[in-house]
Amino acid sequence: MSLLLELKDCRLNYPSNVKGEDDKLALAIDHLSIRAGDRIALLGKSGAGKSTLLRHIRSQLSDRASWCPQDASLVPQLKVFHNICSGALDRHSGFVNLKNLLLPSSRFKAEVAALAEPLGISAWLWTKADELSGGQQQRVAIARALYQQKPILLADEPVSALDKLQGQRILELLASRHGTSVIAMHNAELVLAVCNRVIGLKDQRILLDCRVDQLGAEAIRQLYQ
């Protein structure tokens, strides 16, 4: 399978907020490669570096990757429909985007309606985003990611506000629409069910990188110890 990204001796830092102090290491990667067809579950305790790694991968693959951030990051004053459409801004001219904001065409309405239906958000398309619950906002963010129509999905806790069954269904939907994905989640059981590879982060390093069918319970336990 073709190589999409290779990271070697990569250190991801944040500037220290203490004046004169060195940058703070968030994640050190000796070697990491991502190939087309990888469905990667990114695991690790809170603060292990999952979001940092996802953001870095995104910076390297931005034009080929759909992005679903940890907070839904919707525009609160805009209707759900327009928040979903914002996923496709780069596919259209400024004129088409402006027209779509003021007078959406039936084509855009049909495309967004088709995305909204399996996510259970059809009833809120013309509601302002800040009038939705957290779980509804999360599903809008997922629709926006799907509307980006990129071959790779990068998602940070995409179903954390949903119940188990709904989360499972939506993860399956996301996986079915992207050939390659990297999904960071705290719920290992849920994400492993749709992935073929697992990367585990601990103490600012990659502790684990293997196929899901080779993953043992002990390896998972060590990750969260």
Ligand SMILES: Nc1ncnc2c1ncn2[C@@H]1O[C@H](COP(=O)(O)OP(=O)(O)OP(=O)(O)O)[C@@H](O)[C@H]1O
């Ligand atoms: N903007 C920032 N400035 C400074 N340090 C940061 C910043 N963002 C993250 N960090 C630090 O980098 C490390 C990794 O953070 P990151 O958000 O990547 O972890 P995570 O595994 O995604 O955590 P969570 O599961 O809680 O979302 C943490 O120690 C965190 O404090």
